[in-house]
Structure formats: C-alpha cells, structure tokens
Amino acid sequence: MPVADNLLAARELMAFTLGFHIILACVGVALPAMMLIAEFKGRRNGDEVALDLAKRWSKAAAVLFAVGAVTGTVLSFEMGLLWPRFMERFGDVFGTGFAIEGIFFFTEAIFIAIYIYGWKRIDGWKHWWTGVPIFLAGIGGAFSVVAVNSWMNQPQGYELDAAGNPINVEPLTALFNPATAYEFPHMLLAAYMVVGFGLASVYAVAMLRNPAKRDDRRHRLGLLIPLTVAVILTPIQLFVGDTAARGVADHQPSKFAGFECIQETGPDQTEWIGGICTDEGVKYGIGIPGLDSFLVGFSTDTVVTGLDQIPDDEEPPANTMLHLAFDAMVGIGFALLALGAWFGFAWWRKRDIPATKWFLRAVALSGIGAVVAMEAGWIVTEVGRQPWIVYEVMRTEDAVTEAGGLWFWFGGAVLLYGTLGAVAAFALRRIARREEPGADIAEGGPYAPPPERIGGAER
Amino acid sequence: MSKADVVAIILVAGATLYATFGGADFGAGVWELLALRSRDRSLRERVEHRVTLSLGPVWEANHVWLIFTLVVLWTGFPDAFAPIMETLYLPLALAALGIVLRGSGFAFGHTFAEAGARRANAVFAVSSLITPFFLGCVVGSIAAGDVEAGGTGTAFGWVGPLPILIGVLFVSSCAYIAAVFLLDDCRRAGDDDLEPYFLRRSIAAAVVTGVLAAAGLVVLRADARPIFDGLLDEGLPFVIASALLGLLTLAGLLRGWSRALRPLAIGAVVAVVAGWAVAQYPYLLPETLTVEQGAGDGATLTALIVVFVAALLIVGPALVLLFRLAQRQALE
Ligand code: HDD
Ligand code: HEM
Ligand code: HEM
Numbered sequence: 001m002p003v004a005d006n007l008l009a010a011r012e013l014m015a016f017t018l019g020f021h022i023i024l025a026c027v028g029v030a031l032p033a034m035m036l037i038a039e040f041k042g043r044r045n046g047d048e049v050a051l052d053l054a055k056r057w058s059k060a061a062a063v064l065f066a067v068g069a070v071t072g073t074v075l076s077f078e079m080g081l082l083w084p085r086f087m088e089r090f091g092d093v094f095g096t097g098f099a100i101e102g103i104f105f106f107t108e109a110i111f112i113a114i115y116i117y118g119w120k121r122i123d124g125w126k127h128w129w130t131g132v133p134i135f136l137a138g139i140g141g142a143f144s145v146v147a148v149n150s151w152m153n154q155p156q157g158y159e160l161d162a163a164g165n166p167i168n169v170e171p172l173t174a175l176f177n178p179a180t181a182y183e184f185p186h187m188l189l190a191a192y193m194v195v196g197f198g199l200a201s202v203y204a205v206a207m208l209r210n211p212a213k214r215d216d217r218r219h220r221l222g223l224l225i226p227l228t229v230a231v232i233l234t235p236i237q238l239f240v241g242d243t244a245a246r247g248v249a250d251h252q253p254s255k256f257a258g259f260e261c262i263q264e265t266g267p268d269q270t271e272w273i274g275g276i277c278t279d280e281g282v283k284y285g286i287g288i289p290g291l292d293s294f295l296v297g298f299s300t301d302t303v304v305t306g307l308d309q310i311p312d313d314e315e316p317p318a319n320t321m322l323h324l325a326f327d328a329m330v331g332i333g334f335a336l337l338a339l340g341a342w343f344g345f346a347w348w349r350k351r352d353i354p355a356t357k358w359f360l361r362a363v364a365l366s367g368i369g370a371v372v373a374m375e376a377g378w379i380v381t382e383v384g385r386q387p388w389i390v391y392e393v394m395r396t397e398d399a400v401t402e403a404g405g406l407w408f409w410f411g412g413a414v415l416l417y418g419t420l421g422a423v424a425a426f427a428l429r430r431i432a433r434r435e436e437p438g439a440d441i442a443e444g445g446p447y448a449p450p451p452e453r454i455g456g457a458e459r
Numbered sequence: 460m461s462k463a464d465v466v467a468i469i470l471v472a473g474a475t476l477y478a479t480f481g482g483a484d485f486g487a488g489v490w491e492l493l494a495l496r497s498r499d500r501s502l503r504e505r506v507e508h509r510v511t512l513s514l515g516p517v518w519e520a521n522h523v524w525l526i527f528t529l530v531v532l533w534t535g536f537p538d539a540f541a542p543i544m545e546t547l548y549l550p551l552a553l554a555a556l557g558i559v560l561r562g563s564g565f566a567f568g569h570t571f572a573e574a575g576a577r578r579a580n581a582v583f584a585v586s587s588l589i590t591p592f593f594l595g596c597v598v599g600s601i602a603a604g605d606v607e608a609g610g611t612g613t614a615f616g617w618v619g620p621l622p623i624l625i626g627v628l629f630v631s632s633c634a635y636i637a638a639v640f641l642l643d644d645c646r647r648a649g650d651d652d653l654e655p656y657f658l659r660r661s662i663a664a665a666v667v668t669g670v671l672a673a674a675g676l677v678v679l680r681a682d683a684r685p686i687f688d689g690l691l692d693e694g695l696p697f698v699i700a701s702a703l704l705g706l707l708t709l710a711g712l713l714r715g716w717s718r719a720l721r722p723l724a725i726g727a728v729v730a731v732v733a734g735w736a737v738a739q740y741p742y743l744l745p746e747t748l749t750v751e752q753g754a755g756d757g758a759t760l761t762a763l764i765v766v767f768v769a770a771l772l773i774v775g776p777a778l779v780l781l782f783r784l785a786q787r788q789a790l791e
Contacts, residue, residue, distance in 0.1 A: 063566055063567075063570055066519065066563065066566030067563060067566065069519055069522070069562060070561075070563055071559070072526075073522070073555065073558050074559060076526050076529050077529070077544075077552070077555040079533070080529075080533060080540055080541065080543075080544035080551075081544050081548050081552060084540075084541035084544045084545045085541065087537055087540055087544070088537050088541030089537070090537075091534055091537030091540060091541075091755065092534055092537050092756045092759040093756070095534025095535075095755070096759060096762045096766065098533075098534065099527075099766045101530075102526060102527045102766070102770065103766065103769060103773055103774060105526060106520065106523050106770065106777070107774065107777065110520050110774070112519075113784075114781060114784060121787075133777075158756075167756065168756070168758075170758060171759055171762040172762075401544075401548070402545065403545060403611070403612075404614065405614065409552065412556075416556075416559065420563055423563070423579075424563075424567075426571075426575075427567055427570040427571065430570060431570070
C-alpha cells in the first residue's frame with residue numbers, strides 16, 4: 001500500500017480512537033473528585049442524599065472506567081501498530097512517561113474497585129479515604145500521558161548521533177519540557193470542565209423535562225456540586241490557555257501561524273475571529289487590528305512569524321479547519337465564563353439557581369460545549385503540529401507503518417466504538433433510571449459485589 | 460548482569476504476572492463459555508455467579524500487567540517492539556479487539572439485567588478465547604524466528620504450526636489456571652455443589668495442557684530449533700520443575716488440597732515462562748536481535764528499573780489489599 005494512503009488512514013484511525021478515549025479519560029480524571037465531594041458532604045452532615053449521589057456517580061464511573069480501560073489498551077497497541085518507526089526511534093526517549101503512568105493505572109484500577117466494592121463493606125471515613133488515591137492517580141495519569149504529547153511538540157532530553165538516532169537520553173528532561181508546563185494544566189482543567197459541566201447538564205436536562213425536579217434535593221445537589229467546580233475552574237483555564245498560546249507562538253511558530261492564519265511575518269498583526277483562511281489571510285472574519293501581536297508580546301509592535309517564513313512542505317494542513325477549531329475552543333471558553341458569571345451573580349443575590357428556564361438550557365448545552373472545546377483543542381495541537389510527528393525532528397510520513405488494510409481497520413473501529421458508545425449510553429440511562437427509593441444502587445455493576453440473589457446461586 | 464538484562468527480567472516478570480492473573484481471568488471466561496452451552500439454566504447461572512464472585516473487583520487490575528509489559532517493551536527495547544508490531548500486526552490487532560469486546564462485555568454484563576446481560580456475557584465469554592489465542596500466536600511466531608530485526612511482514616505471514624499450537628496452548632493453560640482457582644474458591648467457600656464440577660474440569664484442563672505442552676516440544680524441535688535446544692540445555696531445570704509442579708497440582712486436585720493449589724498452579728506457569736526466557740536468551744528476536752542490541756538508552760533503562768521498584772512498593776501493598784477483599788468476596 002502506498003505510504004501516502006497509509007498515512008491518511010493511520011492518522012484518521014489514531015485521531016478517532018484517541019478522540020473517543022479522551023472523553024472517557026476525562027471521566028477517569030475528574031469524576032472521582034466529584035464523588036469524593038459528594039461523599040464528603042454526605043459523611044460530614046449525615047446527608048443521605050449526598051451519599052446517594054456519590055454512590056450513583058461511582059456506579060456510572062465504573063462503567064465508563066471499564067470502557068476507558070479497554071479503549072486505552074487499544075491505544076497502547078496502536079502506538080506500535082500505526083507508528084512503529086516513531087516508537088523504534090524515540091521509544092526510549094519518551095517511554096518513561098508511559099511507564100510511570102502504569103503505576104497510576106494500577107492505582108486507579110485497584111482503588112476504584114476497592115471504593116465501589118467497599119460501599120457496603122468499609123465504614124465511614126475509611127471508605128472516603130479509599131477514594132483519595134483514585135483522585136491523585138487521575139492527576140498523575142493525566143500528567144504522564146500529556147507530558148509525552150508535549151514532548152512531541154517540544155522535544156528535548158536527548159542528542160542525535162550521526163545516523164539520526166537519539167543518544168544521551170535524559171528521561172526526566174524529556175518529560176519536563178516547556179510544553180508540559182501549559183499542556184498538562186490545560187488538559188487537567190479541561191477534564192474537570194468536561195465532567196463538571198457534563199454532569200451538571202444531565203441534571204439540568206432532567207429539570208427541564210420535569211419541572212418538579214427543580215426542587216428535588218438530589219437533582220439540585222447533582223447540578224450544584226459539579227457546576228460549582230467547573231465554574232470556578234473556567235477562568236483559570238482561560239488564563240492557562242492564553243499562556244499556552246504564547247508558548248506555541250514562541251516554540252512552534254508554524255503551528256501558531258497556522259491556526260491564526262498569519263500569512264505575512266510582521267508587527268501589528270490583526271486578530272481574526274471566525275472566517276475562512278486563504279492565501280491572502282482571513283476572509284469574512286471579524287478583525288481586531290493589532291490584537292494578535294498584543295496577545296503574543298503585550299505590545300502591538302511584536303513581530304509574529306507568518307506562513308511566508310515556513311517552507312511549503314513544513315506548513316500545517318487545512319488552515320481553515322485549524323483556525324476554526326482554535327476559535328471554537330476560545331469562543332466556548334468565553335461562553336462558559338459568561339455562564340459562570342450568571343450563575344455566580346444569581347447565587348450571590350439569592351442563594352439559588354437562576355429561576356429562568358434559559359439558565360437550565362444553557363447548563364444543558366454547557367456539557368456538550370466543553371467536550372467540543374476539548375476536542376477542538378486536540379485538533380489544534382495535533383493537526384497544527386503536522387507534518388511533524390516530533391516537531392521539526394521527525395516527519396509523520398516517516399513514522400507510519402507499511403502494514404496494509406488500515407482503512408479496513410478504520411471502518412471496523414468506527415463500527416465497534418459506535419456500538420460501544422451507544423451501549424454505554426444505554427447503561428448510563430439504566431443507572432440513572434434506578435430511582436425507586438430503597439433500591440440498593442451500591443450493588444451490581446462492574447467491580448461491585450453481585451446482587452445477593454441470582455437464580456439458583458442461593459444456598 | 461547488564462542493565463539490559465535486568466530490564467529483560469522485568470519484562471519477563473510482567474509477562475508472567477499477566478499470564479497468571481490475566482490468564483485466570485480469560486480462563487474464567489472460557490468456562491463461562493462452555494457453561495453457556497449447557498441446557499441446565501441453573502447450572503449456567505451458578506457458574507456465572509461463581510465467576511463473578513472470583514473476578515469481581517480484580518478483573519481490571521489483572522489486565523494492567525499487559526499494558527505494563529507493552530510499555531516496558533517499547534521503552535526498554537524499542538528496536539524489538541517496532542518489528543514485532545509491524546510483522547505481527549494482524550494477530551496483535553485481533554488480540555486488541557478481543558480485549559475491547561471482553562472488557563466491555565464484562566462491564567455491561569454486570570450493568571444490564573436479563574436479556575442485555577445475557578448478550579453481554581456471551582460476548583465476554585466468546586472473546587475470552589480471542590485474546591489468549593492470538594497473544595499465543597505472537598509468542599509462537601517470535602519463537603519461530605518470523606520476526607526479524609528491522610523487518611516487516613504480511614497479513615498472514617505468521618501463520619504456521621508453532622504459532623497456532625502455542626495459541627491453543629495459551630487458551631488451555633488459561634482455562635487450567637482458572638479452573639484451579641475456581642475450584643479452590645469452591646472448596647474454601649464450602650460450595651459442595653460446584654466443587655466436583657470444577658474438579659473434573661481442572662483435571663481435564665491439566666491433562667490437555669500437559670499434552671499440548673509435550674506436542675509443543677515436538678513442533679518446537681522442527682520449527683524453532685534454537686529454543687528447543689535451549690530448553691534442553693540451560694532451560695532444563697525449569698522444564699523439569701514445571702512438569703513436577705504440574706504433576707503435584709494434579710495430585711493435589713485428586714486428594715482434595717485447597718490452599719496449596721493456587722501456588723502450585725502458578726508455579727507451573729512461572730516455570731514454563733522462565734524456562735522459555737532462559738532458552739531464548741540472549742535473543743529478543745531469535746536469531747537476529749539480542750537483548751543487548753535491542754536495548755534502549757542506558758539512562759532510560761535505569762529509569763525503567765527505578766519505576767519498576769517504585770511500582771512494586773506502591774502498587775504491591777494495594778494489590779494485596781485488593782486480593783484480600785476479592786478473596787473475602789469469593790468466600791461469601
Ligand atoms: C474545556 C476545554 C478547553 C477550553 C475552554 C480551552 N481549551 Fe485550549 N485546549 C484544550 C481544552 C480547552 C485541550 C483539549 O485540553 C488542549 C489540547 C492539548 C492540551 O494540552 O490541551 C488544548 C490546547 C490548546 C492549545 C494548543 C497547545 C499546543 O499545541 O501545545 C492552545 C494554544 C490553547 N489550547 C489555547 C486556549 C485558549 C486561548 C483558550 C481560551 C481562552 C482555551 N484554550 C480554552
Ligand atoms: C496523549 C495524547 C495524545 C498523543 C500522544 C497523540 C499522538 C498522536 C499521534 C502519534 C498521531 C499521529 C501522528 C500525527 O498525525 O501527528 C496523532 C494524530 C492525531 N491526533 Fe493525537 N495524540 C494525543 C491526543 C489526541 C486527542 C485527544 C485527540 C482528539 C481529537 C487527537 C487528535 C489527533 C488528530 C486529529 C490527529 C491527526 C492529525 C492529522 O490528521 O493531521 N490527539 N496523535
Ligand atoms: C496515546 C495516548 C494514550 C494512551 C496510549 C493511553 C493508554 C491508556 C490505557 C492503556 C488505559 C487503560 C488503563 C487501565 O487498564 O486501567 C487508559 C486509561 C486511562 N487514560 Fe489513557 N491513554 C492515552 C491518552 C490519554 C490521555 C491524553 C489522558 C488524560 C488526559 C488519559 C487518561 C487516562 C485515564 C485517567 C485512564 C484511566 C481511567 C479510565 O479508564 O477511564 N489517557 N489509557
């Protein structure tokens with residue numbers, strides 16, 4: 001199979017499976033914190049409703065962790081199946097990050113099991129503490145993987161010998177590269193925003209469907225806990241994102257010029273919002289003169305590199321898509337900030353969720369918005385880095401496998417993951433529907449003890 | 460012993476842990492699959508319940524060993540990882556497919572009720588065959604010398620007697636370990652009802668696995684002579700140990716032992732893997748890449764050793780706690 005065709009298929013397959021996994025990874029990173037907050041409230045105030053929420057969330061986490069674990073395992077295979085040349089050449093430079101992550105995966109897999117299993121068997125605060133390692137492992141896990149991705153953006157911690165192979169590797173220098181400093185916090189906050197807004201939106205939808213639930217305590221808490229977390233983190237995220245953009249402008253000028261669609265190098269660059277990227281710059285967008293230069297260097301005199309400085313065969317592809325992906329992420333970030341301000345203001349004045357249906361509608365959309373922003377962010381990072389798999393060191397086309405049949409696997413992956421997603425959504429609905437009072441939601445489900453009575457199992 | 464050797468030992472240790480604990484998981488799925496065919500609905504449900512009690516909380520932790528092994532392979536020995544992946548992509552991709560189906564089958568089987576659960580459980584049970592079989596093919600193919608340093612392959616280039624036989628051997632040894640574990644659970648929980656059921660199956664699986672292993676030696680002699688010679692040379696003590704442990708397990712099964720069964724069965728598997736590793740040494744890919752040639756940068760090897768020790772210190776106690784809880788559940 002010609003390499004060009006393989007390259008496209010391999011990229012699509014990688015992007016699709018990663019784009020799927022990352023949503024579940026967000027759940028693995030951030031949902032444990034929500035469970036712990038709810039359980040904390042429940043234990044401190046003897047609040048049964050909060051405890052019930054924690055149990056429900058842990059149950060949903062169990063199903064999503066399982067899907068996250070299998071899709072993550074597939075990714076580990078894909079690293080080698082799709083990009084063998086990349087692994088062969090640089091596996092020992094960045095691999096330590098994944099090895100460290102192994103520890104966090106173990107911790108996560110072990111303690112999620114203990115936590116869920118322990119609802120009926122471990123008492124009081126001891127149970128709460130069994131959840132803390134899951135929360136910490138989520139942070140550590142996100143760090144290790146994202147550090148690897150950051151290394152692909154700003155490779156360091158090795159030298160190349162005459163044949164182009166890395167020598168004198170420094171694993172820690174590789175992991176703590178300049179891009180890690182903003183990519184990791186940015187991704188961590190994104191995970192908390194995806195889960196925070198996402199979980200709140202579930203309860204907002206329920207309240208919209210059945211207005212009586214607006215005054216139901218479980219629904220109110222279910223909306224308030226995650227929404228509060230997400231709303232507090234949003235402004236921090238915008239700050240980190242702004243730092244990230246400056247980091248990219250400094251270290252990856254081709255990527256920055258790509259997503260900002262800057263054609264000519266120079267000062268006084270206009271910041272374009274929306275529009276289409278053409279060879280003469282952005283068309284049909286809203287332009288704010290000088291702002292782009294100002295954002296990069298705090299002065300409109302700042303010279304920003306344009307695509308004219310980048311050799312043709314080193315320019316990122318499809319600039320309109322890149323540009324719009326970046327704008328979508330930033331736009332959604334500001335929209336979520338506005339939602340947070342609305343909520344904060346209402347809470348300050350009335351200690352209540354804003355009374356209008358429009359607020360619930362906005363919260364209902366915020367979950368989807370956060371996911372779209374997160375995916376758009378990855379498109380900016382990944383597509384913007386092209387044609388490099390390791391920025392300015394190794395081209396993606398030199399990394400790809402020669403194995404045939406990749407489009408076939410791509411089709412299979414779409415079918416399989418599509419089914420998996422649908423069944424998982426179905427499973428979540430089932431968990432949400434178990435509303436009968438007294439139903440023991442701590443039982444059944446992956447990791448948990450099976451329900452006491454199954455057919456002839458009773459003895 | 461060089462640093463590369465130490466990392467190679469870590470790699471083998473990870474693979475062994477996966478073969479035993481992951482293997483017991485797959486094997487439990489195999490028994491569920493065989494029980495599915497039974498007309499006796501109550502038997503089916505009892506077997507399913509037993510399997511759930513045993514796997515319950517450990518089913519995911521057991522599989523992290525695979526990820527660990529993969530990561531050590533690509534970080535420690537990138538020059539071996541790439542040709543393995545590029546030559547054996549078909550069995551590897553099918554093994555990954557099996558992992559997706561199995562994990563999600565297990566999770567959904569315990570979320571849904573009735574028809575949904577039955578369907579998910581069937582997926583879980585069937586896919587428990589896929590992954591061990593194809594991983595066995597991968598190991599067999601590497602042993603047969605199909606993977607060459609810097610080499611690539613074709614979709615079906617790996618198909619041959621040795622890979623297929625090792626694939627079948629992997630499935631049967633998974634079933635064997637699982638049957639012994641489940642039998643031990645039954646004995647300790649006083650489940651007199653399923654005990655004879657798993658006793659018969661443990662013995663059958665032990666015999667089948669033994670026969671396949673013997674057949675494996677014959678095929679190995681034809682298709683992977685260097686490893687065969689190695690097994691009869693440096694590997695001989697391990698071969699003898701695994702045969703003895705296998706026989707001892709068989710004796711224990713018949714005489715109603717309980718606590719000794721697990722260590723004995725695990726010991727037999729460890730001996731086989733260790734014997735194999737010793738026989739293949741110094742080659743990672745017989746006979747084109749040695750451990751020394753395939754190893755990554757020295758600093759990375761050190762980092763891997765440090766991470767492994769840290770993993771043992773951090774994860775070890777937590778794993779013990781989890782297994783204790785799981786045992787308590789299995790006894791309920
Ligand atoms: C809820 C999600 C979310 C929100 C609201 C934002 N981002 Fe973001 N962004 C991500 C989620 C994300 C991400 C998916 O997490 C990425 C991909 C890789 C990474 O580290 O974070 C990302 C990448 C990413 C990059 C590329 C980094 C690189 O290639 O190394 C830049 C320049 C920004 N972001 C900038 C921003 C700015 C200026 C924002 C708002 C003012 C913003 N992001 C809001
Ligand atoms: C740890 C995180 C990640 C790593 C290590 C990683 C790694 C890779 C690799 C190796 C490739 C193939 C080479 C390339 O095209 O650059 C790739 C491509 C790609 N990935 Fe990522 N990726 C990560 C996260 C993500 C996520 C979460 C998404 C979600 C959408 C994503 C989207 C893409 C896209 C769109 C491509 C294709 C680029 C193109 O077509 O030009 N990546 N990534
Ligand atoms: C190339 C990129 C990636 C690879 C190879 C990868 C690999 C894996 C693997 C093997 C697992 C299963 C672990 C288990 O069995 O418990 C997993 C799960 C997980 N991954 Fe990824 N991953 C990647 C990207 C990411 C990213 C970008 C993040 C976070 C920001 C992430 C966070 C997680 C978390 C928290 C889990 C455990 C929770 C869960 O299962 O949902 N992963 N990943």
